[in-house]
Amino acid sequence: MKNKISDLALFGGKALFDKPIHVGRPNIGNHKKILNEIEKVLDNCWLTNNGPAVQEFEQHISKLLGVKHCIAMCNGTVALEIAIRALELTGEVIVPSFTFIATAHALQWQGITPVFCDINPKTHTIDPECIEKMITPRTSGIIGVHLWGRACNVESLEKIAKKHKLKLMFDAAHSFGCSYKNQMIGNFGEVETFSFHATKFCNTFEGGAVVTNNDELAAKIRLMKNFGFSGYDNVVYIGTNGKMSEVCAEMGLVSLENLNEFISANYENYQLYKKKSGDISGLKMLEYNEKEKNNYQYIVFEVNEAETNISRDKIIKILHAEKILARRYFYPGCHNMEPYKSYYPHSSFLLANTEKVAEKVLILPTGTGVTLNKIDNICKTMSFIIKNGKSISDKIYQL
DSSP states (O other), rough: OOGGGSGGGGGSOOOOOOEEETTTOOOOHHHHHHHHHHHHHHTTTOOOOSHHHHHHHHHHHHHTTOOOOOEESSSSSHHHHHHHTTTTTEEEEEEEESSSSHHHHHHHHHEEEEEEOOBBBOOOSEEEEEHHHHTTTTEEEEEOOOTTOOOOOOOHHHHHHHHHEEEEEEEEEEEEOOEEEEEEEEEEEEEEEEEETSSSSSSSSOEEEEEEEEEEEHHHHHHHHHHTTTTTTBBOOOEEEOOOOOOHHHHHHHHHHHHHHHHHHHHHHHHHHHHTTOOOOEEOOOOOOOHHHHHHHEEEEOHHHHHHHHHHHHHHHHHHHEEEEETTTTOGGGGGSHHHHHHHHTGGGOOHHHHHHHHHHHEEETTTTOHHHHHHHHHHHHHHHHHHHHHHHHHHHHH
C-alpha cells in the first residue's frame, strides 16, 4: 500500500496493479456454453436475418421486462435512431446534455435539433422543472435518459409530454434489469431503447434493442430495421439495416443465463465500495434504492474539491498511473462537444448543474473481473490520495 507520496506511481513508485483495471470491462458468461452455441450457429448456416437465436433473445427480454415487444438491434445507437424515426420526431427534441453523445447524435444525424436541458444535481437525470422553458413551436418530443440504472422522474415527464402534446421516449442504455416503482424499465414512454454493448453488464458483444407496448409501433420498427421488407421481395416502408446477428444473440442468451450472477457480483462490489469509502472526506458515493431492482453496474462518486483539496481530474491522473482506469462520465457534456459547441456557444448559461456535475463525477471499476481485494486496495489508495490532497496536488503542479 501507499504510505508516503513518493510511493505513488505518478511520482516514481510501483503501480498498485500489474494489469489495468477497467471501468466497463466485459462480463463473460459460461465460455464453453458460448462456444457451443456459436458452433450451432455455424452448423445451421443461419447467421443473420431474424434467425432462431435472435427470436429467442427477443422473447426472453420481453418476458424479463414484462413488455409486449422487443426488437433486437445491431447496437444501441441504431436502436435510438430507428426509435426516433419510428416516432416521426422532427424539428427540436429536448434531451439532457449529461448523457453519452449517441443520444444527441441520433437526433442530429437525422436533421433533428437536440435542445439540451439541465439536470437535477441530486439524481443526475433531466430536470422536469427546466423542460417547459425549452419548449418551442418546433418541439416534437422529449428523450429522458435513465442514468446509472436509476430512472428519470417518469410521471413528471409524462405529464409535460401530455400537456404539450409531445412524444416521449427513453434512452435506457444504463438501465437493463432495473425497475422504477416496482415496474421494470422498458415500460415507460412510447418506446425505450437498450444497449448491449460489450461494456454493459449484460452484453451481446455489440447490440441493442427497442422495447414497446405499442403493437403498431413495434410492427413499424421491425420493418425499419430490415430495409422495410414485409415478406420476400416486398418492400413496403423505408428502412435500414439494424439487425442483430445470430452470434450476438447467442452471446446475449448466455449473458441472460448469467444475469443474476453478474448482478450479485456488482451488488457485492457496490456494498464494499460503500463501506470502505464512507469516511473519506469530500468523496460522496451515489447510492441506489434497494427497494428497486438495479444492475449496480456503475460505481459513481462525486468529488468535492473544496474538501479534498485535489481536483477530480488530478485524482484520476494518479489512479491511472496505479493502473486503476477510473473514468469521468459524461464530461464535458454533449453541449461542449462538436458540433454542438459551435452551434450553441452560450448553452452553458442554461446548463449550470450539468457543468457542475460533469466536473465532479468519478467512476470506479466494478464487474465480475474486479475482486473484493482489489476494491479494498482501490479504496485505500483513494483515501491516501485525499488525505494528502493538497500536498499531492501541489506536487502534480510542479511536474
